[in-house]
Structures are given as structure tokens and as C-alpha cells.
Amino acid sequence: MKIERGRDYKVVMVLLLIxxxxxxxxxxxxxxxxxxxxxxxWTGQGLIGTGSFxxxxxxxxxxxxxxxxxxxxxxxxxxxxxxxxxxxxxxxxNPSPHDALIFELIAFFIRxxxxxxxxxxxxxGFYLLFMPVSPSSRSKAKDILLRLLVSMVVIxxxxxxxxxxxxxxxxxxxxxxxxxxxxxVKAALGGAVQNLFWVYALTAxxxxxxxxxxxxxxxxxxxxPYIILGLRHILITLLMVLFPLGILFYTxxxxxxxxKKLLEQLIVWIFLQVFIALIIVVFVGIGTTIEEHVVLNAxxxxxxxxxxxxxxxxxAIGPSTAEIGLQTGKVLNWWGLLLGGAIxxxxxxxxxxxxxxxxxxxxxxxxxxxxFVLGATIYAMLIIFPLIWSHHLRDFLP
Amino acid sequence: xxxxxxxLVVVIVLLLLVLASVSSxxxxxxxxxxxxxxxxxGIFQTFTSESAKLARKGVIIYSSRLVHYFYLSVFDNMxxxxxxxxxxxxxxxxxxxxxxLMQPFYIAAIMLTGFYILFVSQSPLNRAKAKKWFGKLIIGxxxxxxxxxxxxxxxxxxxxxxxxxMNLADITIALGSLQAAAQDLFDTFVKIxxxxxxxxxxxxxxxxxxxxxxYLILFVRYVMAGxxxxxxxxxxFFYSWGLTRNxxxxxxxxxxxxxxxxxxxxxxxxxxxxxxxxxxxxxxxxPLEFIYATSLIFMFAVPFxxxxxxNWMGLSIFMFEIxxxxxxxxxxxxxxxxxxxxxxxxxxxxxxxxxxxx
Numbered sequence: 190m191k192i193e194r195g196r197d198y199k200v201v202m203v204l205l206l207i208x209x210x211x212x213x214x215x216x217x218x219x220x221x222x223x224x225x226x227x228x229x230x231w232t233g234q235g236l237i238g239t240g241s242f243x244x245x246x247x248x249x250x251x252x253x254x255x256x257x258x259x260x261x262x263x264x265x266x267x268x269x270x271x272x273x274x275x276x277x278x279x280x281x282x283n284p285s286p287h288d289a290l291i292f293e294l295i296a297f298f299i300r301x302x303x304x305x306x307x308x309x310x311x312x313x314g315f316y317l318l319f320m321p322v323s324p325s326s327r328s329k330a331k332d333i334l335l336r337l338l339v340s341m342v343v344i345x346x347x348x349x350x351x352x353x354x355x356x357x358x359x360x361x362x363x364x365x366x367x368x369x370x371x372x373x374v375k376a377a378l379g380g381a382v383q384n385l386f387w388v389y390a391l392t393a394x395x396x397x398x399x400x401x402x403x404x405x406x407x408x409x410x411x412x413x414p415y416i417i418l419g420l421r422h423i424l425i426t427l428l429m430v431l432f433p434l435g436i437l438f439y440t441x442x443x444x445x446x447x448x449k450k451l452l453e454q455l456i457v458w459i460f461l462q463v464f465i466a467l468i469i470v471v472f473v474g475i476g477t478t479i480e481e482h483v484v485l486n487a488x489x490x491x492x493x494x495x496x497x498x499x500x501x502x503x504x505a506i507g508p509s510t511a512e513i514g515l516q517t518g519k520v521l522n523w524w525g526l527l528l529g530g531a532i533x534x535x536x537x538x539x540x541x542x543x544x545x546x547x548x549x550x551x552x553x554x555x556x557x558x559x560x561f562v563l564g565a566t567i568y569a570m571l572i573i574f575p576l577i578w579s580h581h582l583r584d585f586l587p
Numbered sequence: 588x589x590x591x592x593x594x595l596v597v598v599i600v601l602l603l604l605v606l607a608s609v610s611s612x613x614x615x616x617x618x619x620x621x622x623x624x625x626x627x628x629g630i631f632q633t634f635t636s637e638s639a640k641l642a643r644k645g646v647i648i649y650s651s652r653l654v655h656y657f658y659l660s661v662f663d664n665m666x667x668x669x670x671x672x673x674x675x676x677x678x679x680x681x682x683x684x685x686x687x688l689m690q691p692f693y694i695a696a697i698m699l700t701g702f703y704i705l706f707v708s709q710s711p712l713n714r715a716k717a718k719k720w721f722g723k724l725i726i727g728x729x730x731x732x733x734x735x736x737x738x739x740x741x742x743x744x745x746x747x748x749x750x751x752x753m754n755l756a757d758i759t760i761a762l763g764s765l766q767a768a769a770q771d772l773f774d775t776f777v778k779i780x781x782x783x784x785x786x787x788x789x790x791x792x793x794x795x796x797x798x799x800x801x802y803l804i805l806f807v808r809y810v811m812a813g814x815x816x817x818x819x820x821x822x823x824f825f826y827s828w829g830l831t832r833n834x835x836x837x838x839x840x841x842x843x844x845x846x847x848x849x850x851x852x853x854x855x856x857x858x859x860x861x862x863x864x865x866x867x868x869x870x871x872x873x874p875l876e877f878i879y880a881t882s883l884i885f886m887f888a889v890p891f892x893x894x895x896x897x898n899w900m901g902l903s904i905f906m907f908e909i910x911x912x913x914x915x916x917x918x919x920x921x922x923x924x925x926x927x928x929x930x931x932x933x934x935x936x937x938x939x940x941x942x943x944x945x
């Protein structure tokens with residue numbers, strides 16, 4: 190049923206293209222200014238009043254070449270393939286509290302807190318020594334004093350503590366990554382981006398807006414992993430700098446909620462990298478096993494895309510040369526049309542082949558639905574999981 | 588595309604082809620004198636631009652057809668994708684990593700507790716506490732060691748229940764109607780595109796985005812079931828410590844949700860089958876697209892419904908815990924309050940008694 194339908198569509202397509210090809214010769218438009226100046230010389234009078242097909246075809250052809258060159262030649266290697274190539278570095282990297290600027294900031298906050306501590310300890314001491322209060326309040330005050338003293342120690346150790354957390358997380362991430370080979374991960378992430386690009390290329394040929402959702406997805410896949418990791422980097426830096434403050438808040442019973450949130454968020458965002466690594470690793474490990482459960486692994490053959498590009502090449506150049514052949518006047522006439530058409534077609538296809546040589550070389554024979562959806566899945570999970578993780582993980586500190 | 592429309596297109600194309608040959612012949616014959624017959628050039632103009640548009644429409648339909656059938660395979664794959672669970676041989680390796688990671692912690696904790704009981708502890712209360720911990724640690728260690736079996740059990744229960752549910756009614760009715768409706772949506776897109784080049788783009792987007800999302804959510808569930816199963820040893824570890832119990836609870840909920848999601852889809856398909864089978868009796872002329880859109884939205888909503896239900900279950904588990912632990916918890920609140928109040932009088936030893944099983 191489907192094969193028949195496909196054949197019918199192909200018949201319709203071929204007929205349409207024959208019409209277009211056979212009628213283009215009567216139109217002008219491309220280089221119309223140039224042509225109109227020479228037209229009079231050749232024929233005396235213009236055969237065709239108007240017609241924008243050649244112009245449109247040529248413009249469209251150039252636009253598609255530009256899309257290929259800009260997206261495939263520029264955007265893909267520079268941005269889209271960046272995460273697959275640098276995923277390890279991007280995920281494993283952490284801000285260091287020993288970095289001069291961050292260190293300065295943490296030291297600044299600790300310096301701010303020093304007088305606060307002095308004041309708090311003095312107040313509590315004063316309260317204990319001179320205020321006539323109930324035993325329970327005294328015990329509370331004693332408790333606070335003890336907590337203040339402990340938190341002072343913790344704050345002075347804040348950089349080693351942060352370093353410990355970061356180191357722990359980094360080591361765990363490394364050992365999670367060691368479960369699969371880096372090449373496999375690279376192939377999985379890169380394949381995802383490539384597959385999406387090829388479906389984009391296919392849909393953008395007839396009408397660039399048709400491929401726009403895929404282009405948007407491609408942009409999202411290129412940038413969102415970095416955005417998530419960048420957000421993690423920024424948040425860790427922020428929470429690291431606020432760590433002494435968080436400890437102080439956590440010590441004081443009145444601000445305990447804020448301090449708890451600050452510290453919890455620091456822990457959650459630091460250890461997020463382990464889970465991002467885990468998602469990638471497990472995905473690479475078991476993702477492809479879903480193929481066993483797929484009954485119909487639908488495929489798109491990219492000979493279609495190649496055919497469409499070649500035809501565009503023919504349509505962009507063939508009609509013009511055919512018209513030149515026809516217009517060469519009374520001598521060549523119909524033979525000129527045929528000869529010009531043939532020469533134009535050859536030039537068009539050859540030009541396309543030369544211009545899109547690298548594009549065709551990189552083109553896969555087919556893309557199947559399992560690979561395509563799996564690719565989108567890994568990126569979707571990279572985006573969804575941190576959200577779930579940071580949303581659900583709370584209230585774990587006492 | 589239906590047969591009639593297809594023939595219509597072919598006839599139009601042939602007509603245009605005939606027109607093209609006739610007009611080109613006349614053009615060739617009247618070459619040089621066209622200027623005196625403006626209607627000829629008018630026909631050429633219209634014909635050229637219209638055929639250019641038609642060609643463009645043809646390529647749009649051709650290209651989108653490829654993509655449409657690419658995604659339409661989701662309905663053929665849906666039953667087996669819903670039933671699918673990651674194979675144990677695939678996740679064992681990763682689970683082993685986490686089991687190996689957790690076991691030293693447990694062993695150290697058990698050794699320390701034993702050391703504490705034997706040599707350090709003085710008061711009966713602390714010894715009792717340590718003994719309780721000892722039991723907990725042993726149970727945790729055992730659970731972690733058998734966690735691959737637990738995962739297998741969860742997969743088995745969920746998978747076989749799903750199969751059972753899907754055998755209850757003929758789900759091909761649901762799949763067939765969904766597929767027919769998707770096809771109808773695409774055919775509408777084709778017709779609209781024939782009228783206007785860019786007219787049907789939104790319909791095409793709706794069609795492909797819905798199908799793609801369906802594929803995506805099925806795949807995400809498969810991988811997430813694997814990820815959460817791999818994390819099961821960590822989940823058990825977190826759940827067994829008071830400090831990290833909340834994390835463990837959340838992770839356990841997520842494990843259950845992602846694994847049992849297939850059950851929700853199975854029920855969803857079943858319900859759609861029944862609904863579709865009973866709908867024509869009510870309204871024979873109901874356009875399929877509405878059922879399609881509604882059913883698909885229902886399929887997307889299932890995970891959220893499951894999550895809602897699971898949250899509900901989580902709440903009931905929580906309530907159960909509270910009810911069960913109520914005497915203890917109210918007692919502990921009382922104890923902590925009284926100890927705070929009476930600390931200077933040192934009466935806490937009297938208030939707290941060692942448990943009965945000491």
C-alpha cells in the first residue's frame with residue numbers, strides 16, 4: 190500500500206518537474222536586466238513578457254546552497270558538534286575555590302562575618318552573664334553559643350569543605366564515565382546531532398519553514414546542554430561564595446530555613462554532574478537495546494535529498510541555457526532548446542556536485558527512526574533530569 | 588492521499604503538460620509576433636508562474652511525506668515499545684558499579700557498630716540503639732546485594748501486568764484509529780498545500796510534533812527505567828539513613844513511577860480502544876482528528892497522571908508512616924520538649940526508657 194502510494198507520488202513529482210522544465214524556457218527573470226538588454230539584439234522582440242520561475246529557481250538554489258554551507262559547514266562543526274566533542278571537559282569542569290577571584294570573594298564574606306560573629310558571641314555572653322532569665326532560655330543561649338563556636342570552625346574550613354565536595358563529585362563523575370568508552374559517548378551524542386541535521390536538510394529543501402522546527406531543535410541541542418552546565422557553574426560559584434553566610438544562617442535558629450536552602454542547593458548542584466554523567470553512560474549502555482523492541486524501524490533514504498538538490502541544480506541553470514539556445518535565433522531553434530537544456534542540466538548537476546561535494550560525502554545513506562529518536566532522547570534527558578533533580582531534592586539536611 | 592485526489596492531481600498535471608506543449612508549439616510558430624498577441628504572453632505568464640508554484644507544492648508534499656511516514660511508524664512500534672524494559676544484561680554492569688561503591692560503606696558501618704557494641708557503649712539505651720542500627724545495616728546490605736533481583740522483579744511484574752492488560756481488549760482498534768486519524772491529518776495538509784503552498788504547514792507541524800513527542804516519551808521512559816534501576820542501590824542506601832531519607836524516598840518514588848509508567852499507557856490504549864469502538868454508535872460522522880488529538884493528549888497525560896497517582900500513593904505511605912509511628916513520634920516530641928524544659932533538673936534519664944526488646 191505504502192509502496193504504491195510512494196510510486197504514485199514519484200510519478201506526480203516527475204510529471205511536475207517535466208512541466209516545469211518544459212515551460213521554464215518561456216520565462217525570464219534571472220538576470221532579467223542583462224537579458225533584456227541583449228534580447229532585443231537577438232530576437233528583435235521579447236518572446237515572453239514576464240515569468241519569475243528562473244529567478245525564483247535560481248534564488249532558491251542559491252539560498253539552499255547557503256543553508257548547506259552555513260548550517261552544515263559553519264554551524265554544525267562550530268556549535269552543534271561542540272558538545273559531543275567536549276562533553277567530558279564540559280561536564281567534569283568545576284569552579285575552583287582556589288581561583289583568585291572566587292577566593293577573594295569568599296574571604297570577603299568571611300571578613301564581613303567576623304564582626305557579626307564577635308557581636309553575636311558578645312550578645313549571647315552578655316545575655317548569659319547578666320540577664321535574669323529562665324533556665325530554659327539560658328540553655329537555649331548556651332546551645333546557640335556552642336553552635337556559633339562550631340560554625341566559626343566550619344566557616345574557617347569552608348574552602349577545604351567545598352574542595353572536598355567538589356573533589357568527591359568530580360572523582361565519582363570520572364569513575365562513572367570510565368564505565369563506557371569516550372568514543373562511544375562521542376558517537377552517540379554526535380550521531381544525534383547529525384541525524385537531526387539531515388532531517389532538517391531534507392525538510393528545508395522545499396520550503397525553509399518546513400525545516401524550521403528541526404533547526405530550532407538543532408539550536409536547542411547545541412546550546413541547552415551548555416546552558417545547563419553553565420547554570421550549574423554559575424550557581425556553584427554563587428553558592429560557594431555564599432557558603433560562609435549559609436553556615437551562619439544555618440547556625441542561627443531564626444534563619445535556619447534560608448541557611449538550609451543555601452547549603453542544600455550547593456550540594457544538589459555540585460553532585461548534579463555525577464547524575465548527568467550517569468544519564469549519558471546508562472543511555473549509551475542500554476539505549477540501543479530498544480532496537481530489539483522496534484517492529485518497524487522506519488527509514489528515510491537520503492538519495493531523495495541528493496535527487497532534490499541535483500534537480501534544483503538542473504532547474505536553476507538548465508532553463509537559462511535552454512533559453513539562450515532557443516534565442517540563439519533562427520539558426521538553432523528547437524535544437525538549440527534541447528542542446529541548451531542538456532548543457533544546462535549537466536552544468537547544473539556538475540555545479541551542485543562540486544559545490545556540495547563535502548555535503549554529499551558526509552551524507553548518510555539512510556537515517557532510521559530508532560537512531561533519530563534515541564538522539565533526541567539523550568538531549569531531552571540532559572535537559573529534563575537536572576530540572577527534576579533540583580526540583581525534587583530538598584529538605585534532606587536536618 | 589486518497590485515490591480520487593491522486594487522479595485529480597495527475598489529470599491536472601497532464602492537462603498542464605498538454606497546454607504546455609500546445610502553447611510552446613504555438614509560441615515557436617508565432618515567434619517574433621507574440622508582441623502583437625498579448626493573450627499568448629498572458630497565458631505563458633500565468634502558466635509559468637502557476638507551474639512553478641505547483642512544482643514547489645509537489646516538492647513540499649513529497650518531502651513532508653517522507654517525514655510523515657518516518658514518524659507514522661510509531662503506531663506499529665507502540666505495543667512492543669510500551670511493553671519494553673531494559674534487558675538485565677545491559678544494566679547489571681552499571682548496577683555492579685554502584686553496589687561495589689556502596690558495599691564498603693555498609694561494611695565499615697557494620698564494623699564500627701559492632702565495635703561500638705562490644706567495646707565502647709556504656710548505657711543500655713545506646714547499646715539498644717546500636718543494635719537497631721546493626722539490624723538496619725544488615726537489611727540494607729542484603730537489599731543492596733540483591734537489588735538486581737529486585738529490579739528484575741519490578742520489571743517482570745510491571746511488564747507482565749502490562750501484557751495482561753493489553754490482552755484484555757483489541758488494542759489494534761486504538762492503534763488503527765490513531766493511525767488513520769494521523770493519516771487524515773496529513774491528507775488534509777496535502778490538500779491545503781495544493782491550494783496554497785504554505786497553507787498547511789501548521790497541520791504538518793501538528794502531525795509530526797505529536798508523533799515525535801509520542802516516540803520521545805516512549806524512549807525516555809525506557810531509558811529512565813534503566814537509569815532509576817541502576818540507581819536502586821544508591822536509593823536503598825539513601826533511604827536507610829535518617830539524614831538522607833528524603834532523597835531516598837524521592838528516588839524510590841521516581842523508580843516506581845518510571846518503571847510502572849508502561850502500565851498507565853497499557854490502560855490508556857485499552858481505554859482508547861473501548862472509547863473508539865463505542866464512539867461511532869453515538870456519532871458516526873465525528874471527524875477522526877478530534878479523537879486522534881484527544882487520544883494522543885491522553886497518552887501524553889498518562890505519565891503525569893501516573894506521577895499524580897504516585898504522589899498520592901507517596902502521601903498515603905507518608906500518612907501510614909505517621910499513623911504507625913504516631914505514638915513514638917508524639918512521645919519523642921514530648922520527650923524533647925520536656926528535656927529542653929527540664930534540662931537543668933536532669934530528669935531526662937527518667938523520661939526516656941529503653942525499649943522493651945532490649
